[in-house]
Amino acid sequence: MKKLLLLIICLLMLTGCQQTKNKRVELNQNAGQILPISALAIDKEDNLYKMTIESIRQDSLDGEVSPAYFSVKAENFSDLFYNADMMLASRLYLSHASIVIISEDIARFDIDNLVNSLIERPDARLTIRIAVAENSTPDEILQAPSVTDGIPGMALSSLLEKRTKDQTFSDFPMFRILDYRLNGRDIALPVLILSDDGHVSPKSNIIISSDGGVKYA
Amino acid sequence: MAEIKFTTSLEHNIQVLKNIFKNDNTFITRIAKNKNGLICAICFFDGMVNNLAINQSIIRPIVSCYESKVTAETLAETIIQINDSVVQPDLNKMLSAMMYGDTVILTEGEDKPVVVNTKGFSVRSSSEPDNERVLRGPREGFTEAFMTNLSMIRRRLNDTRLKFSFSRMATHSQTAVCLCYLEGVTDEKLVKEIKKRLDKIDLDGILDANYIAECIRDEQNSPFPTLGTTERPDVVVAKLLEGRIAIITDGSPVVLTAPCILQECIQANDDYYLPVMQASLARIIRSFGIMLSIIIPALYIAILYYHAELLPTRMLLALAAAQKGVPLPPLWEIFTLLIVFEILKEAGTRTPGVIGSTMSIVGGLVLGQSAVSARLISAPAVIIVAIAAVTGLAAPKLQNAALYLRFILLVCSALFGLYGLVLGLSSVLLHLCALHSCSIPYLLNLLPRVNAHTEDRTIRISWRKMKNKRFIAERGKK
Numbered sequence: 237m238k239k240l241l242l243l244i245i246c247l248l249m250l251t252g253c254q255q256t257k258n259k260r261v262e263l264n265q266n267a268g269q270i271l272p273i274s275a276l277a278i279d280k281e282d283n284l285y286k287m288t289i290e291s292i293r294q295d296s297l298d299g300e301v302s303p304a305y306f307s308v309k310a311e312n313f314s315d316l317f318y319n320a321d322m323m324l325a326s327r328l329y330l331s332h333a334s335i336v337i338i339s340e341d342i343a344r345f346d347i348d349n350l351v352n353s354l355i356e357r358p359d360a361r362l363t364i365r366i367a368v369a370e371n372s373t374p375d376e377i378l379q380a381p382s383v384t385d386g387i388p389g390m391a392l393s394s395l396l397e398k399r400t401k402d403q404t405f406s407d408f409p410m411f412r413i414l415d416y417r418l419n420g421r422d423i424a425l426p427v428l429i430l431s432d433d434g435h436v437s438p439k440s441n442i443i444i445s446s447d448g449g450v451k452y453a
Numbered sequence: 454m455a456e457i458k459f460t461t462s463l464e465h466n467i468q469v470l471k472n473i474f475k476n477d478n479t480f481i482t483r484i485a486k487n488k489n490g491l492i493c494a495i496c497f498f499d500g501m502v503n504n505l506a507i508n509q510s511i512i513r514p515i516v517s518c519y520e521s522k523v524t525a526e527t528l529a530e531t532i533i534q535i536n537d538s539v540v541q542p543d544l545n546k547m548l549s550a551m552m553y554g555d556t557v558i559l560t561e562g563e564d565k566p567v568v569v570n571t572k573g574f575s576v577r578s579s580s581e582p583d584n585e586r587v588l589r590g591p592r593e594g595f596t597e598a599f600m601t602n603l604s605m606i607r608r609r610l611n612d613t614r615l616k617f618s619f620s621r622m623a624t625h626s627q628t629a630v631c632l633c634y635l636e637g638v639t640d641e642k643l644v645k646e647i648k649k650r651l652d653k654i655d656l657d658g659i660l661d662a663n664y665i666a667e668c669i670r671d672e673q674n675s676p677f678p679t680l681g682t683t684e685r686p687d688v689v690v691a692k693l694l695e696g697r698i699a700i701i702t703d704g705s706p707v708v709l710t711a712p713c714i715l716q717e718c719i720q721a722n723d724d725y726y727l728p729v730m731q732a733s734l735a736r737i738i739r740s741f742g743i744m745l746s747i748i749i750p751a752l753y754i755a756i757l758y759y760h761a762e763l764l765p766t767r768m769l770l771a772l773a774a775a776q777k778g779v780p781l782p783p784l785w786e787i788f789t790l791l792i793v794f795e796i797l798k799e800a801g802t803r804t805p806g807v808i809g810s811t812m813s814i815v816g817g818l819v820l821g822q823s824a825v826s827a828r829l830i831s832a833p834a835v836i837i838v839a840i841a842a843v844t845g846l847a848a849p850k851l852q853n854a855a856l857y858l859r860f861i862l863l864v865c866s867a868l869f870g871l872y873g874l875v876l877g878l879s880s881v882l883l884h885l886c887a888l889h890s891c892s893i894p895y896l897l898n899l900l901p902r903v904n905a906h907t908e909d910r911t912i913r914i915s916w917r918k919m920k921n922k923r924f925i926a927e928r929g930k931k
Contacts, residue, residue: 274766294773296774331762390766
């Protein structure tokens with residue numbers, strides 16, 4: 237019995253620490269229900285950060301998957317997520333978020349803070365792609381009607397993935413950005429533009445140096 | 454057994470027997486006399502004997518012989534015309550034999566009875582066991598008749614080393630139990646160990662092999678079977694050839710085999726009657742099926758409750774949509790459905806054929822469909838429980854273990870997510886590592902440390918390539 241107890245304790249240690257923030261979820265209970273997020277669009281307005289959140293919902297098994305949008309404002313990124321959480325009865329769930337669209341300003345001067353804020357969340361994945369919006373605001377890009385092949389955020393992420401696979405664009409998911417920035421190296425983020433007909437497409441890469449300098453490639 | 458004593462007076466001896474069996478109307482005493490004054494009493498139980506044999510091979514020779522007085526030995530050796538007739542000085546054994554269908558012959562001037570084998574009670578004819586059907590191979594199954602069962606084994610194993618060791622057990626039923634093994638193949642220590650365990654049995658009656666199994670099996674509290682059971686003579690013979698022991702119980706078609714290891718629980722009876730490739734694939738599918746049956750409800754709950762990030766987005770959305778409007782949380786849904794399934798299974802087993810299938814349709818299909826339509830339960834929960842139920846049938850010998858483990862792992866997952874599931878599975882593995890059946894490791898052939906140098910493991914190997922066919926015996930010799 238003693239041996240068994242000892243082994244169970246050892247096994248518990250081996251499995252690592254359970255994330256305290258990873259709370260139990262009941263999918264049919266509003267209080268614990270999770271709200272899957274597919275994409276984020278972050279911009280800066282009047283010295284405040286504005287985050288547009290694209291959540292995805294499906295009301296019944298035979299129903300369509302549809303996106304829903306809401307925006308929050310805050311002075312920093314951590315507060316953005318906190319405010320978004322406070323707005324919802326359910327839990328903001330970033331595990332399925334695949335893309336974050338940011339403005340050029342944020343890309344140049346606040347990318348480190350943004351990455352750090354995302355890393356702080358236990359549910360955010362390190363594979364989230366970050367793209368830069370050009371000629372439109374990030375939320376306009378995210379909500380562009382012509383992209384809506386199901387969920388816009390997911391469609392944009394798939395598009396970028398496809399384009400990085402054929403090496404048209406550099407592949408810079410969040411973990412690589414983090415790695416490059418820690419080593420003081422330049423990062424290359426894809427640039428998304430909104431055409432007159434409302435179509436979103438990747439245009440080029442924006443190369444951001446550690447001091448905030450940019451060049452397009 | 455009552456203390457009795459015979460004298461040389463036939464009348465006294467008859468009276469002794471009548472006293473013992475007073476108020477028993479099946480006890481019959483027939484007096485047979487010949488012309489020269491020889492008087493014999495033929496005692497038997499109605500319904501237990503072959504009347505033709507008594508009439509033609511006992512009464513007729515006595516009536517037609519010319520002796521006026523005979524000894525018990527002469528009676529047994531020269532007059533009675535039945536192959537199995539002996540003088541039995543032990544009166545308790547005589548009574549046992551008589552109650553089991555033998556006929557006792559008492560004669561004037563002799564205090565020793567002659568016991569003649571005239572067993573003739575009706576028995577069920579052999580048929581294929583319902584719960585051990587095979588696609589290909591012998592269709593014969595054991596019956597409730599003890600000697601018939603032994604003959605089925607003997608017929609398949611023409612070896613002088615095949616031993617049947619009889620004993621009678623239980624105070625009142627005096628059930629015949631036979632220990633069957635291949636001398637020189639089965640480890641002697643194993644034979645001694647089983648005999649020792651059988652000797653310790655102290656019961657009033659033994660009506661089925663499970664009475665014995667419960668008394669002699671290792672690890673009574675383990676959900677895993679540590680004694681093999683089969684109703685097929687070919688399986689018993691195969692196990693005897695591997696160095697196992699078989700225990701045959703009178704009145705039961707179930708034969709116990711020992712030791713029993715996990716590997717044989719995953720094997721099917723026709724594994725060795727089917728082509729190698731087909732049998733190997735079936736064995737792999739069976740192993741996968743039973744694992745799936747145990748794990749899938751727990752895995753579903755763990756992922757849904759704690760690790761939703763593991764699910765693809767579309768699947769998460771579909772599951773969330775299915776859960777909308779359902780009053781019960783997923784854990785209670787699965788729990789309730791598993792219990793309902795067990796109830797349906799239990800009821801289906803006890804109900805006669807046609808009603809049983811109707812009930813399965815009503816219970817499984819109609820009830821399940823209606824409950825999903827009424828949003829009392831979600832469709833994914835029904836699917837998960839259905840998968841667990843169906844895959845659990847892949848290895849019938851592990852159904853009991855699967856039932857317990859399914860619930861235990863479900864609770865572990867609900868409490869700690871995937872960590873709980875891994876912890877639960879690790880505990881099961883620890884239990885299996887510690888488990889032995891008659892001193893043979895339960896994981897024999899499945900783990901490297903308990904390898905018994907046999908080639909026949911998870912993958913079935915062809916007979917041509919198999920060098921060591923007696924791995925249990927070889928293991929015992931180590």
